[in-house]
Amino acid sequence: MKVRVRLFAVARELSSCDSLEIELPEGSTIGDLRAAVAKRVPAIQEILPGVMFAIGTSYASNKTPLEPDAEVACIPPVSGG
């Protein structure tokens, strides 16, 4: 299945793109996606353990399962305000 991952701030700059399409086996989780992104974009491998992921507009944990065509966001530690 295909999952789209939006990238922000340092993750976007280090990757030189603002989104990725990642192919994953059915039944994959956010944890599997994290590993797949690290493999696909070595430039952000180092920071990935410290980022959160969101599915749609809600934070998700590594155990959260992914649906086909999920819209996922990679959320580095936030600094608004």
Place this chain on the structure above:
Amino acid sequence: MPRSLASRRSAEGRIKRLAWLADSGSLNMVEITSEPIDIPALLAAAGSPRAGAVVLFLGTTREWTEGRRTAWLDYECYDAMALQVLSELEAEARERWQLENCEIVHRVGRVNIGEPSVAIAVSSAHRQSAFEAGQWLIDRLKVVAPIWKKENWSEGGGEWVHPGLNLS
């Protein structure tokens, strides 16, 4: 909890979410904007004949941080999620405190020294609730809202601020 939510992007680059609250029927707002925050309009919106207090918090761009001089900040956000998170924070603040109005506005794009990047205006019948809710809202916003700042240094260069992330 919000009864209905709608978001739109206007021609001027503002993204708004308007939340009609079931209990009070009043119109409340969280907003992401690329324009300077209109503080008088925000205070007018926060006011209410039922309020005895309006508390305004402004987060402003600081020039010096630990000996380094900032020229300006750039803010970026995941707009749909930021609006959702800010709406949820507002709803939670209303559960914790008896509030009249609650307005949250955050800027994106370039913010110059001294300018507000975030404004929170809260009103309540008595001041304690407005003070406490205002502080709680900015503290929570800084932890959960998907918004990021980039420091642009006056000597050139810049870096994204990601607390706890090792950016070697």
